[in-house]
Amino acid sequence: MKIMVVESPSKIDTLSKILGDGWKIMASAGHVRDLPRKALGISQPDFDLHYEYSPGIEGKPHTGGKARVDRIRLHLSDAEMVYLATDPDREGEAIAWHLKDALGLRDSEYQRVSFGSIEPAAVAEGLRNARKLDMASVHAQEGRRALDRLVGYLVSPVLSDMAGMGLSAGRVQSPALRLIVDRERAIRAFKVTNHFGAVVKFDGGAWSAKWDTAPFVSEERPYVMDVELASRAAACRSFRVLTSDSKDAKENPPSPFDTALLLQAASVKLKMDADVTMKAAQALFEGPPGAEHGFITYHRTDSVNFSPASLAEIRAYAQAKGLPVSDKARTWKESEDAQAGHQAIRPTDLSVEEAGETEAQRGLYRLIRERAIASQLAEARYRNTAVRLVALDGGTAFEFVAKGRVMTDPGWRVLTQGDAADEGNGDDDETGQVPVLPVGSGKLADNAGELTKLKTVAPPRYTEAALVKRLKADGIGRPATYVAIVKTIQSRDYVRVEKRMFVPTEVGQVLVDSLVRARFGFVELGFTRVMETQLDRIAKGELSYRDVVSAAHSELEKELKSVALNSDLKPAHSCPNCQAPLRLLKRPGKATIWFCTGADTCKTFMDDDKGKPVPRKEHPCPTCETAMRRFKRKKGPGFGWFCPKEGCETFLDDKDGKPLAAQACPKCSKALRRYAKKDADKKPTGLFGWFCTGGDDCKTFFEDVNGRPVEIKTAPCPKCDRTMHRRQGQYGWYWGCSGYREGCKTTMADEGGKPVPKRSGGGSGKSSKSASKPKTRTTRAKPK
Structure with missing residues (x-):
């Protein structure tokens, strides 16, 4: 076997x-x-x-x-x-x-x-x-793991001390986060510039020409802000043709998918997150259980080329389907750090037009299949026409440019309309069906042109597609790490997603600022690119694992010593008892606190006040006078207080951050405990009650009024003579029969602490003002 x-x-x-x-x-x-x-x-x-x-x-x-x-x-x-x-x-x-x-x-x-x-x-x-x-590849992977671990373990504690909160530095994700933070700040610093342009239309609006503002602007003033000048340009009607040119152009198909391009295309075309995309790709690679084969080739690749055998197969399939195949097999230039032996992502069987068990898998498969076939089709061909016209107004020459493009042969576009990984909005320079005009001839506009009000636009935030594209361009990460980078900065709450775009959180900005202030090299894009190249060289056997990791560690140690000696980079907050750094701790559903990071012997905790540590409010235990501690209840909502002294088992309830005074049951003298009421769906109502902790021997309950137990008032039920209890509900006090389990659903309104019949029109007791007023009727005088 x-x-x-x-x-x-x-x-x-x-x-x-x-x-x-x-x-x-x-x-x-x-x-x-x-x-x-x-x-x-x-x-x-x-x-x-x-x-x-x-x-x-x-x-x-x-x-x-x-x-x-x-x-x-x-x-x-x-x-x-x-x-x-x-x-x-x-x-x-x-x-x-x-x-x-x-x-x-x-x-x-x-x-x-x-x-x-x-x-x-x-x-x-x-x-x-x-x-x-291949031990060189193993050592390259170990090098990545070692470098990531050194940065995470050695820098994160220093970073957390500087910021006063738990932060995690990452060799690769921190530079990625910096891209997002820098872009956000560029957006905030951006100031809109309003400027003007002009457009004139010809031949009944079939085509138009845009005013070329280049002669009227400079490097210092790159836009036309003179509305009077722009209005003169827009008023031009009589033009002379300066140049007219028409030439053939071709457009090659986009390359096949590597991992980065696949992530971009799925984000742009299918609106899929990177993690969802890679899970779908993994399922397509493996195929469903019991399948004869997987549906796509390996999806973690940095190659955009196919093997010779795959090229021949794709071209033969396209030819058999009557698609326009290119004269020669298409290949693309690879990046220098592309891993040898890999090829671009393609279907394993081109005759399978639909594959996948989920809509995400099926959509991704269609993208991969179309892209693979289109890559070997003929180029699309166009006829491009460009015309430049001039008009004179009082001695000032206003030149206008018109550009048109007409497809003459769709080529690869018979299969797909464009590059699915491209987030661009197309060519906005085209101005319609521009004709070829004789140079020197005159041309009359339809009527007075249009003054266009324009404004500069801030750089866009990074989408997931744009971020992956930038990471690849800057050499940050590799095919197997793109998804981890995106997931990490989201899971640690360094960024949030708004309308599919990354916005850095306050914590994310603090992290980047701290790294930049401390001048850690790994947060610089150039450093990260060089380190990735060195890992690639380990895989090729050109560098040793030990030399690369040792050099990076030495540089990191220098930076850490520099931070320790720099008084401007001291911890944000120090423990008042041992001077060790304090760190903020935010716990979901629990109170935010500060804790000392010093020795185990110093167990200092402090409260938080708007992001700063303040001494904890101490409330002495009524039994032994030891300072009590506040805790989040494991069962049910709310907080409680307990005495930390060994042997003292005092527990108190909480109201508005303070312990409630101990209350004893008037029947058995056992302690009363405050509890949160829930509705029929077991959801908190925001109301409270008190119960006796005496167990089965005493089943006494009380209502809660301003944090104090109040005896539940009773009265006989007018229908079944059982006991009615006065209770507090969402809309105030009311009376309910204790025989509701036996079928008596009698409820009454409360007035002055006594049960009264409910008034018609809704509401109970004095809480319904409209019900307590007599109804009036308005009559109109009869017309005379």
Whole structure:
């Protein structure tokens, strides 16, 4: 028997069908080991990484990394060979190495295989090209992990002390966040400039020409702000043709999708978030359980080119469908850091026009398929016409420009209308069906032109598509990390999304400002780009892991020492007892507090007042006079107070941030406890009551009036003679029969603490003013 280990369990059925008998397919379910969750996990001077098994999910067996490895190990004795078939990227290579190491496989006992798609031909090719682990790629992945960990663990505490709140620095996500913060500040600093232009129309509005303002502006004053001058331009009617030109132009199709382009296209065209897009792509790559093959090739790639075999297949398919195929196979220039051996994303079977189990998967598949086929079609052809006209007014020459474009051959646009990854609004220079005019001839406008009121526009906020595009352009991150970058800055509340655009939160701006003030190099885009290039060089065997990580660590240590010596970068708030930094702690549903980050012996806590620490309000315990502490109730809404002194079990209820005085039950002398009332749907009503803690021996209840227990008044029910209770409801006091469970639904209004019949017209008691007034009737005088 041969064993193949893949990452995702959903690949097992498909691969079992492809490989047939004699194979056992098992899944690692992703990473089985990682760096420690609560420790740095990196030792010096060699910067060795210390791994531990990934933790499991509480309550679910076999989810931890060790359990998954042990499950695979059970079958090793029957295996003639183990094939490590994790994903074909650096992270997949690292997972394969962890599996080999954790399983204790010797070199003769394993083979590393990878395939860019889950289909018979690709799997067979992967097995033919089986190899040993590429340790250079493993070291590159370890380098990324080590650098991320060093920045996170060494910088985050310093950053948090500077800001006085828990902040997390990230080697890659912090520069991404800075892009968003810098753009937001550019928008806020932007000042609108109102300016003017002019447009004239010809031939019944078939085409128009725009005033060329270049002769009237300068570098210091780039816009025409003289309305009188613009009005003169708009008033021109008689023109002479200065130049007239018509030429053929062509437009090549966009490249196939790499990961960044796929994320952009899904965001623009399908309005899908990056995380949703990659999950849909993963499902398409794997195919549904029991499928004959996956639907697309591997989706984490930085290549925009296909293999020669894929190119031939796409071109043959397009030709068979009667589509206009380009004369030569199209290829695109790759970025220097593109990973070798990868190809662009394409369908595994072009004849499959629809694929996917969800609408997100189906929409994404259509984009991928159209893009792959269109990339090999002929260019679209156009006839471009440009005319420049001049009009004279009192010795001033006003030139106007008209541009027109007419499609003569749709080419690749027969399949798709444009680049799905492009957020642009098209060419706004086109002014209609512009004719070719004889140079020197005259031309009369339809009538007086139009004065156009214009204004400058602030730079737009980043959408997810625009941010991924910028990250790729600046060399920040790689295909496997784009989604993690976007998710991290959102999950840590550094940005929020408004109308599909990123807006930095106050915390996000504080983080970026603190990093910039401290002059940490990793927040600079140039530094990040260089570091990514060095990781690529590790993968190519040109640099060593230790040299790259050691140099980055040395630079980081210098920066940290500089921060420690800079008095302007001292902690925002210090503990009044031990001078250690104080840190703000916001807890959902709990009071915001400040806590001391010093030694365990100093357990100073302070209250928060508008973002600043203030001494905690102390309320002495009525039993032992120890300062009581406020806590959030685990069950039910609201807060309570408890005495921290050992042996003293005093608990008090809370009202407006202060402990309520202890109240004793008048019947059994046990303590009374305040509770929040709920409606029939078990939702808080905002009302309270009191109950006796004496248990079954005493079932006394009281109403709550301004934080004090008030005895519930009673009266006999006029219908069933059972006891009626006076209760406080959403609309005031009322009386209800205690026999409601037995079917008596009698309720009465309250007036002066006594039950009275409800008045017609709604309302109860004195709370219904309209019900207490006699009704009047207005009559009209009869006409005489």
